[in-house]
Amino acid sequence: MMVGGTLIGIEAGARLIMHLEKQFVVDTVVTYSYIGLLASIFLIMFLDLMSKNKKNDVNQEPHQKKGMKILDKIQNLKLPPMIYFPKANVTRSFLLWFI
Secondary structure, eight states: HHHHHHHHHHHHHHHHHHHHHHTTTTTHHHHHHHHHHHHHHHHHHHHHHHHHHHHHHHSSSSSSSSSHHHHHHTOOOOSSSEEEEETTTTTEEETTTTT
């Protein structure tokens, strides 16, 4: 299902770009679309930060939050190969290094 949606999106995007190339406005449209995308990401992150500052989670430790509990469980999985970080005194699975 995701593959079908991805293929449809790729085809629609390619056709849109070809249509914009015929009208010689592809550079302008892509530039302003990218600026809009970055601005919307900034706005979402800024509003999220402001809402968290208003809530003032001072009483709750970061590792006690629900998402952090799940992350701790994933990080503590003992999947070989394991790697030891001597400065942090932590052993983690090499396969889960990105988490």
